[in-house]
Amino acid sequence: MAIWNLGSINADMVYAVPHLPGPGETLAATGLQRFLGGKGANMSVAAARAAAHVRHLGAVGADGAWAVERLMEYGVDTRHIQQAADPTGHAIVTVDPDGENQIVIFPGANRAIPEVAVQAALSEAAAGDSLLIQNETNAQLLAARIGRDLGLRVCYAAAPFDAEAVRAVLPYLDFLVLNAVEAEQLERATGMGPGALPVRDVIVTLGAGGARYFDTKSGESRDFPAVPVMPVDTTGAGDTFTGYVLAGLDRGLPMAQAIAQAMRAAAIMVTRHGTADVIPDLKDVQAARPG
Ligand code: RIB
Secondary structure, three states, X not given: OOEEEEOOOEEEEEEEOOOOOOOOOXXXXXXXXXXXXXXXXXXXXXXXXXXXXXXXXXXXXXXXXXXXXXXXXXXXXEEEEEEOOOOOEEEEEEEOOOOOEEEEEEOHXXXXXXXXXXXXXXXXXXXXXXXXXXXXXXXXXXXXXXHHHHOOEEXXXXXXXXXXXXXXXXXXXXXXXXXXXXXXXXXXXXXXXXXXXXXXXXXXXXXXXXXXXXXXXXXXXXXXXXXXXXXXXXXXXXXXXXXXXXHHHHOOOOHHHHHHHHXXXXXXXXOOOOOHHHOOOHHHHHHOOOO
């Protein structure tokens, strides 16, 4: 099985700051590092590190060869990444001493992925494969429709959150991941709580509170506690969680095991500074298993 991920690829410019900047404030950073990032790239790397076959669909600009090379080094199939006329996407990430962040993204090439390239790539997908999409690219709806037609497990990580974007893809989804605030916003927009959504599997992430899984077919939900750690940088932890859950399911793990493993991966991730480059590999995650 394979995971086809239509996802963003960013250069993450990560600034360490004494506190998150307020409106109108000028603030001196105490450090700057560049990482490979983008919610899409982070999820692809996480899933590849969790031993899934990952095929990334996306675009970079003429300045993005380094990002494609890095994805390849991390075990992601990059043959379906296009070169667009727009520059490669980037993100300005500020991280405070408690590990909280603020992120501004410049989408660039991530919103210039040729639809024809998405169609061509997905024509190679087979029933039983997974399709993953987020909200940092174009062509999400097209991909979701194709995914449904082909019998793929269509998964949506609803970030950055936009209720209308979720509503548009909702009829095609098998799997939805969102955080508690987003779940509330979606409920306000659709009148449906997570357990009532027309999506087979729904996970609401709760930060330090763990995650809640809704099996909408049986109507049951189950809570998964977070692994307690001292966070230094929460950037990319949610992406790591999503990539690991989908990789676990793709490799045949039961849902509970896939979620538990993903919780451990996300817990390790928040103890590291950076994004795709520091996502833990399966060996580290398995070593973190309790007793
Ligand atoms: O979720 C973290 C990611 O959000 C960063 O890597 C940044 O590029 C933005 O896409």
